[in-house]
Amino acid sequence: KRSVPSRCGSADILQDLGVRIDMNPKEAQECLKEAKLAFLFAPTYHPAMKYVMNTRRELRVRTIFNILGPLANPGKVKNQVLGVFDESLTEVFAEVLKELGLKRAMVIHGMDGLDEISISAETKVSELKDGKIKTYRIKPEDFGMVRGRLEDIKGGSAKENAQMLLEVLSGRGEKLRDIVLLNSAAAIYVGGAARTMEEGIKKAAEAMDSGAGFNKLKEFAGYSNSIEIGA
Secondary structure (H helix, E strand, O other): OOOOOOOOOHHHHHHHOOOOOOOOHHHHHHHHHHHOOOOOOHHHHOHHHHHHHHHHHHHOOOOOHHHHHHHOOOOOOOEEEEEOOOHHHHHHHHHHHHHOOOOEEEEEEEOOOOOOOOOOOOEEEEEEEOOEEEEEEEOHHHHOOOOOOHHHHOOOOHHHHHHHHHHHHOOOOHHHHHHHHHHHHHHHHHOOOOOOHHHHHHHHHHHHHOOHHHHHHHHHHHHHHHOOOOO
């Protein structure tokens, strides 16, 4: 998504890193097949949303679209990590994902307000696995990490955030590294490539330290700009 006031969205960061974000469905599918990564830019897949975008920006408050958006995944995935803006939504979203046919999911909310696994507070998790939903809490200390502060991971402009991402992929920035490890581990775990979060953290760290993550980003950016398939 693009940024909203006072925030920088993932689309802004990837674009600053040279990734072409406006791939059509066929191009995104081919990119996923060849580069093992794809970015689905919401306006490309949900064009009707453009009619309410200006109103949402003017309101500057959360609306029903903040709930609908994360659930309208055009990728029709079976495994997903999804962050929510309120702790009361984790179980609700997990139930909806189950009804949508997902096999594995983690719906997460950092108790400091983050819609991701936090390094400054506990994180509430509602996990869908084997048709059952279990809700629990995790904290950085559970994984041998020292709790940090939100200020330690505060970003800025797209260019600043892109530089922060490159630093993490280069093995620098302890607190940034920790929060990326935790959230990457969740994706690895839910995706079935790790049996536990701990194993997921280990695999994520190996990808960072070996340079595999940085190289994958370069490959993704390059391939996204080389592909051209008519919609």
